[in-house]
Amino acid sequence: MAKSKESSDRENHGARSSAPPPYQASPDELVRFYRDMLLIRRFEERAGQMYGMGLIGGFCHLYIGQEAVVVGVKSAMKETDSLITAYRDHGHILAVGSDPKAVMAELTGRSGGVSKGKGGSMHMFDPQNRFYGGHGIVGATAPLGAGIGFAHKYRGDGGVSVTFFGDGASNQGQVYETFNMAELWQLPVVFVIENNQYAMGTSVERSSSETHFHRRGASFRIPGYEVDGMDVLSVRSAAEDAVEWVRKGNGPIILEMKTYRYRGHSMSDPAKYRTRDEVQKMRTEHDPIDHLGEALVKAGAASQDDLKAIDKEIKKVVADAADFAQESAEPDPRELFTEVYA
Numbered sequence: 001m002a003k004s005k006e007s008s009d010r011e012n013h014g015a016r017s018s019a020p021p022p023y024q025a026s027p028d029e030l031v032r033f034y035r036d037m038l039l040i041r042r043f044e045e046r047a048g049q050m051y052g053m054g055l056i057g058g059f060c061h062l063y064i065g066q067e068a069v070v071v072g073v074k075s076a077m078k079e080t081d082s083l084i085t086a087y088r089d090h091g092h093i094l095a096v097g098s099d100p101k102a103v104m105a106e107l108t109g110r111s112g113g114v115s116k117g118k119g120g121s122m123h124m125f126d127p128q129n130r131f132y133g134g135h136g137i138v139g140a141t142a143p144l145g146a147g148i149g150f151a152h153k154y155r156g157d158g159g160v161s162v163t164f165f166g167d168g169a170s171n172q173g174q175v176y177e178t179f180n181m182a183e184l185w186q187l188p189v190v191f192v193i194e195n196n197q198y199a200m201g202t203s204v205e206r207s208s209s210e211t212h213f214h215r216r217g218a219s220f221r222i223p224g225y226e227v228d229g230m231d232v233l234s235v236r237s238a239a240e241d242a243v244e245w246v247r248k249g250n251g252p253i254i255l256e257m258k259t260y261r262y263r264g265h266s267m268s269d270p271a272k273y274r275t276r277d278e279v280q281k282m283r284t285e286h287d288p289i290d291h292l293g294e295a296l297v298k299a300g301a302a303s304q305d306d307l308k309a310i311d312k313e314i315k316k317v318v319a320d321a322a323d324f325a326q327e328s329a330e331p332d333p334r335e336l337f338t339e340v341y342a
Contacts, residue, residue: 022236
């Protein structure tokens with residue numbers, strides 16, 4: 001049977017089959033990327049300390065090691081674009097520009113938090129910065145992100161939904177229902193799969209028959225490619241290419257970010273499913289912040305003293321956030337009944 005013109009066009013709409021070359025950043029952009037990634041790293045380190053002190057309750061999933069992914073992606077987005085992610089969300093909400101004080105206060109369950117202390121670590125929310133969560137249900141961000149994409153298309157505002165989820169979530173059935181609908185309706189969605197290679201604690205090789213997640217949309221005619229998620233410049237380049245391609249009305253695309261988390265899945269995970277040597281090798285050879293710092297010095301964009309000054313400044317921001325979180329008031333019990341449905 002002959003293919004319809006529409007079907008043929010969808011298969012030949014000119015998407016890339018591989019990631020573009022790394023982004024050529026200006027010295028100022030390099031410094032901004034470095035600063036943004038370092039803020040996430042230092043924030044998460046402090047969050048881990050506060051969790052150990054009993055100041056943060058419930059689950060707590062740290063983003064240490066994966067900073068280049070969200071910083072690179074966010075730098076390619078426009079103000080009209082939206083971002084949604086899963087429960088490892090501290091780095092994402094910081095990347096969109098939310099106040100670190102409000103983010104840390106949310107972790108400690110205080111009224112000064114971005115979700116008024118009702119969301120905690122996994123359910124951050126900041127619609128003013130077009131950040132729509134923070135979601136604890138594995139794979140839920142795919143259909144929610146498609147819904148945001150539908151809203152952008154319905155309103156005709158030119159916005160794109162940048163939808164994050166992990167390699168573990170990629171095996172959920174709702175993800176594929178979403179792929180089908182997103183392509184069928186040509187929704188402006190960039191699906192960003194953060195492949196940190198272990199899901200909760202099972203390696204990709206043991207849990208997935210198709211380990212190249214950027215290919216997961218092939219049966220729905222959704223293009224995708226793999227990106228070095230430990231290099232912020234590679235991420236920026238790929239994200240810029242994908243966002244603009246989607247913005248032109250070509251429908252969804254998948255970016256598989258090959259990244260790595262240094263800590264356990266959550267604070268309660270001893271991560272015994274991998275060796276210390278493996279983690280140290282990743283830190284030594286692929287750390288996104290160290291490598292960008294070295295590039296800054298080599299390019300003459302910053303000196304070692306400049307990097308130390310940035311670190312000192314960031315540590316002060318994080319320390320102030322931690323103080324604010326501990327000094328902020330507990331939520332009023334009546335908050336339990338507010339904003340439940342709206």
